[in-house]
Amino acid sequence: MLVGQRSxxxxxxxxxxxxxxxxxxxxxxxxxxxxxxSLLERPTARVRYHNVVPTMDRRVSAIAxxxxxxxxxxxxxxxxxxxxKVAEAAARPVGAPITIQPPLGLPPVxxxxxxxxxxxxxxxxxxxxxxxxxxADDTVACANCHNPALAFTDGRPVSLGVAGKTGTRNAxxxxxxxxxxxxxxxxxxxxxxxxxxGPIQNPLEMNQPHEAMVAKxxxxxxxxxxxxxxxxxxxxxxxxxxxxxxxxxxxxxSGNSPFDRYEYGGDKTAMSESAIRGLAIFxxxxxxxxxxxxTIEDHYALFTDGKFHNIGEGLDPNGELKDLxxxxxxxxxxxxxxxRTPTLRxxxxxxxxxxxxxxxxxxxxxxxxxxxxxxxPYLDKExxxxxxxxxxxxxxxAFLEALSGDMPANSGPPSQ
Amino acid sequence: MNRxxxxxxxFVTAASFMGGCSRTSSSAPSATKSTAPERPVYFRVDPSAxxxxxxxxxxxxKAPVHKKIDMDEDPLCAKLHKTAVYDDTLELGRKGAVANxxxxxxxxxxxxxxxxPAEPVTIDQRGCWFEPRVIGMQAGQSLKAVNSDPVTHNxxxxxxxxxxxNQNQPEGAEPAIRKFAYPEVMIRVKCNIHPWMKAWxxxxxxxxxxxTGADGSFEMKNVPPGVYTIEAWQEELGTQEQQVTVxxxxxxxxxxxxxxxxx
Numbered sequence: 001m002l003v004g005q006r007s008x009x010x011x012x013x014x015x016x017x018x019x020x021x022x023x024x025x026x027x028x029x030x031x032x033x034x035x036x037x038s039l040l041e042r043p044t045a046r047v048r049y050h051n052v053v054p055t056m057d058r059r060v061s062a063i064a065x066x067x068x069x070x071x072x073x074x075x076x077x078x079x080x081x082x083x084x085k086v087a088e089a090a091a092r093p094v095g096a097p098i099t100i101q102p103p104l105g106l107p108p109v110x111x112x113x114x115x116x117x118x119x120x121x122x123x124x125x126x127x128x129x130x131x132x133x134x135x136a137d138d139t140v141a142c143a144n145c146h147n148p149a150l151a152f153t154d155g156r157p158v159s160l161g162v163a164g165k166t167g168t169r170n171a172x173x174x175x176x177x178x179x180x181x182x183x184x185x186x187x188x189x190x191x192x193x194x195x196x197x198g199p200i201q202n203p204l205e206m207n208q209p210h211e212a213m214v215a216k217x218x219x220x221x222x223x224x225x226x227x228x229x230x231x232x233x234x235x236x237x238x239x240x241x242x243x244x245x246x247x248x249x250x251x252x253x254s255g256n257s258p259f260d261r262y263e264y265g266g267d268k269t270a271m272s273e274s275a276i277r278g279l280a281i282f283x284x285x286x287x288x289x290x291x292x293x294x295t296i297e298d299h300y301a302l303f304t305d306g307k308f309h310n311i312g313e314g315l316d317p318n319g320e321l322k323d324l325x326x327x328x329x330x331x332x333x334x335x336x337x338x339x340r341t342p343t344l345r346x347x348x349x350x351x352x353x354x355x356x357x358x359x360x361x362x363x364x365x366x367x368x369x370x371x372x373x374x375x376x377p378y379l380d381k382e383x384x385x386x387x388x389x390x391x392x393x394x395x396x397x398a399f400l401e402a403l404s405g406d407m408p409a410n411s412g413p414p415s416q
Numbered sequence: 417m418n419r420x421x422x423x424x425x426x427f428v429t430a431a432s433f434m435g436g437c438s439r440t441s442s443s444a445p446s447a448t449k450s451t452a453p454e455r456p457v458y459f460r461v462d463p464s465a466x467x468x469x470x471x472x473x474x475x476x477x478k479a480p481v482h483k484k485i486d487m488d489e490d491p492l493c494a495k496l497h498k499t500a501v502y503d504d505t506l507e508l509g510r511k512g513a514v515a516n517x518x519x520x521x522x523x524x525x526x527x528x529x530x531x532x533p534a535e536p537v538t539i540d541q542r543g544c545w546f547e548p549r550v551i552g553m554q555a556g557q558s559l560k561a562v563n564s565d566p567v568t569h570n571x572x573x574x575x576x577x578x579x580x581x582n583q584n585q586p587e588g589a590e591p592a593i594r595k596f597a598y599p600e601v602m603i604r605v606k607c608n609i610h611p612w613m614k615a616w617x618x619x620x621x622x623x624x625x626x627x628t629g630a631d632g633s634f635e636m637k638n639v640p641p642g643v644y645t646i647e648a649w650q651e652e653l654g655t656q657e658q659q660v661t662v663x664x665x666x667x668x669x670x671x672x673x674x675x676x677x678x679x
Contacts, residue, residue: 312584317593319581363492364568364586371570371608375581385608390489 091240093247094232095120100178102253103406105260107300109178109250112191117247120230123414125248127226128241130413134213135206137162142199142245145171148412151349152252157357161205168323170357173350175408176343178250181306185339185355188329192246197238210238217241254346254405262402264299271402278399281392288369288396292382293341303345303403308338309380312373314356321376323356336378348401362397459528461640467662469521469636471670473514473628473648480506480652485612492567493544493610504549505614506652513632514674516550517650518602518618520625521636522657524644530622532556536593539605539615541569541585546605546615550651552625553617555599561585561592570608573617575600582608602649616651641666648672 095118100109111117128134132141145159146152152174154160159171169185177183183195199205200213208216217223218236231240259279261270271279281287283296294303308326314337316322326335339355353359359368370393372385388396482502487494507515536558540547544565553559561571563585571592572582577600583592596603596619607613618625624644626634641664649655653674660668 315583317590319583319592319594358589359568359586367490367568367570367609368584368586371568371572371584372582374570374584390491393489 090114091231091234091237091243093118093121093230093243095230098122100251100253103255103260105255105257105264105300105405106176106253107179107297107302109253111250112193115193115243115247117250118230120226121244121247122251123248124223124226124230125244125246126410127223127414128217128245129248133216133220134200134208134241135162136208136212139163140206142174142196143413145199145205146174148407151175151254151346151407153350155351157352159205161202162207165204165207167202167204169355170352172342173346174249174252175254175405176252176302176345178253179302179343180304180340182340186326186329187308187340192249193242196242196245196249200241214238214241252408252411254408257345257405258402259301259399260405263296263301272398274395274398275402276399277392278395278397278402281388281396282399287388287392288386289382290369290396294344303343304341306341308335308340309382310335310337310376310378311339311369311383312337312376312379313354313368314358315374315376319374319376321378325355334378337376338378338380344400345403345405348404362400363393365400366393366396456529458531461638463638465641465664466638467641467664467666467668469624469639469644469646469660469662469668469670471519471634471646471648471672473517473519473632473634473650474671474673475506475508475512475514475653475675476673477676479508487544487610487612490544490567490610493565496543496565501543501545506650507630509630509632513628513630514650514653515628515630515632516548517628517632517634517648517653517672518550518552518616518625519628519634519636519646519648519670519672520552520601520618520620521622521639522645522647524642525622525624528622528640530554533623536560538562538591539571539617540564541571541607541613544569544607544610544613546607546613548627549615550627551615551617552627553596553619554623555596555619555621557595559592559594559596559617561594563587563589563591568609569613571605572608573603573605575603578603578619601647602651618649639668646670650674 092114093116097116097118100111100117102109115121129142132138132144134141140160140162145154147154154171157170158166158168160166172185177192177195180192183189183192184198189195189198197210201207201209214236223236227236227240227244228234230244256265258270258275261267262276263279282290282294285292293305293307293309295301295305296303310321310325314322321337324336326338326340327333329335347353348362351360351362353362353365354368359365366388369383370386370388373379373383482504485501485503487497487501504516509515532554537551537553538560539551540562542562542564544567551559561583563569566587568584568586570582570584572580573596574580575596577598578596581594583594585592596617599619599621601618601620603617603619605615605617624636624639626636628634639662641662643659643661645657645659647655647657656672656674658670658672660670662668
């Protein structure tokens with residue numbers, strides 16, 4: 001009962017939009033239909049990553065307060081007397097850990113202590129990544145929105161989930177996501193493992209509660225051996241699914257771009273003259289100063305500071321913020337309208353751009369920054385009009401086009 | 417007690433507290449909401465007594481040589497024009513008629529409050545050019561900024577009395593809808609991306625304003641009888657004022673002549 005109740009609460013908690021704007025019908029009296037419809041306004045489920053407390057129906061709360069407190073006390077008493085149930089033990093890969101070799105221009109891949117990648121977990125994760133059975137109606141896999149043919153994005157402003165449902169944010173590339181210090185545009189997941197479970201049960205994406213997903217995968221004979229080989233004998237769990245997918249994603253690295261060969265490989269002919277000038281503008285404080293957020297280090301470049309900035313994008317016609325971004329996670333005013341700095345690697349292949357996919361071309365992106373975005377009270381101090389002539393603007397585009405790397409090997413759909 | 421149970425209990429308890437809190441906080445605004453802000457009392461013009469002010473703006477100096485506009489900063493803008501585009505800072509019609517002059521009642525309406533029109537005034541970004549170049553509007557009226565171009569624009573009215581703002585509009589963006597709360601003559605408008613794009617907005621707190629056409633003439637109708645100071649403004653020529661008296665159902669004339677060569 002407890003487990004059921006908890007997941008219900010978490011489900012209610014994911015309907016955060018309901019707390020902000022929609023009528024307060026979600027909360028603890030969760031009727032799936034209500035929760036779902038209110039979630040339509042939000043792009044992503046906030047399922048496991050928030051300390052979101054669901055709001056109760058106001059009429060109920062007056063009596064619920066003492067009642068629930070009593071219930072809690074009762075539960076404490078009862079459960080203390082109970083023999084603890086076996087919680088889902090954290091899975092650990094059983095195979096030999098392997099080292100993922102980063103291409104030119106990338107640093108060593110950060111690996112969590114409890115999930116060293118093995119050949120078995122990577123292969124299993126790859127299979128899961130491309131499996132539409134992870135979704136409620138067997139139509140949506142991770143790869144639908146993070147498609148290798150489109151540099152692990154979907155080429156759409158916002159993604160399509162089950163039954164053609166759309167969210168409100170643009171699918172970021174999975175390439176080099178292994179280096180991100182947080183995941184999602186608002187950074188609500190700490191790790192790839194944390195992230196992987198989110199879209200599976202987001203009603204707008206794969207719409208499959210974890211319990212149902214595990215039950216479904218558990219019935220498929222082809223997965224049984226793969227999970228056993230990867231994590232040892234035992235039931236299939238969400239934890240294992242997330243760890244396997246995360247390990248596969250850690251292999252999705254893209255480097256050795258013309259920029260990398262020019263900057264780190266000593267090949268001064270790797271970039272065009274225009275791109276070389278573009279790199280200088282990208283770095284120069286008085287010109288583009290793009291590096292202030294899209295960082296370049298001495299021996300590698302991730303093109304992201306991992307931080308959150310309001311760049312004045314995605315405001316409504318009245319100049320009001322449509323999506324509060326990071327603020328939804330932190331509730332800190334300064335985070336209103338701030339989104340995680342995305343990498344610029346493979347940017348030429350991952351349009352349309354920005355968190356809402358409203359900017360179509362790289363020229364539009366450069367023009368966006370030349371214009372200084374849209375004014376709003378939370379605009380980052382680094383966002384201001386840029387004085388760049390036509391050639392300089394074109395040079396910046398040429399440089400961005402030089403960030404297209406080699407696609408990783410063994411990253412497409414598995415053959416069997 | 418295992419971890420999931422602890423979490424559940426904390427959740428249940430916290431949820432009930434939250435429920436309690438939201439109850440008190442959300443009931444507060446509904447209590448105050450019943451008293452709506454009072455509607456301001458607007459001045460109503462008596463049409464049977466109202467008059468008209470007409471006039472013409474002239475320039476006696478030599479017509480300026482229009483400079484060719486360089487759209488090199490954005491090749492897509494240049495592509496939108498089959499022929500060369502010329503600067504139109506001072507557009508003269510026949511016999512020195514001044515187009516794009518802004519004329520308005522500057523003084524004489526003190527104490528009268530006029531309702532801003534519900535219809536917005538439109539400024540279009542078309543061919544990487546603001547259309548029209550000079551706009552008049554009432555304080556509190558909406559400005560609708562449209563992007564009809566296949567490029568990104570960033571309209572930026574450099575207001576000093578009103579709040580300054582700018583809005584990025586990629587191709588196909590919804591029109592921006594903004595208001596200026598206070599009178600301000602004139603607000604210079606630029607595009608942050610295309611430096612040759614220029615426009616001016618005159619915001620006044622009465623409905624008596626006009627922008628001259630190619631023949632340099634203007635007309636203000638439905639003016640209550642009174643003595644007024646009229647100001648004419650032109651971006652290159654500067655400003656001039658004169659007093660006019662509008663008699664009941666009368667016509668008043670106010671011609672302005674700017675002398676000399678353009679600056």
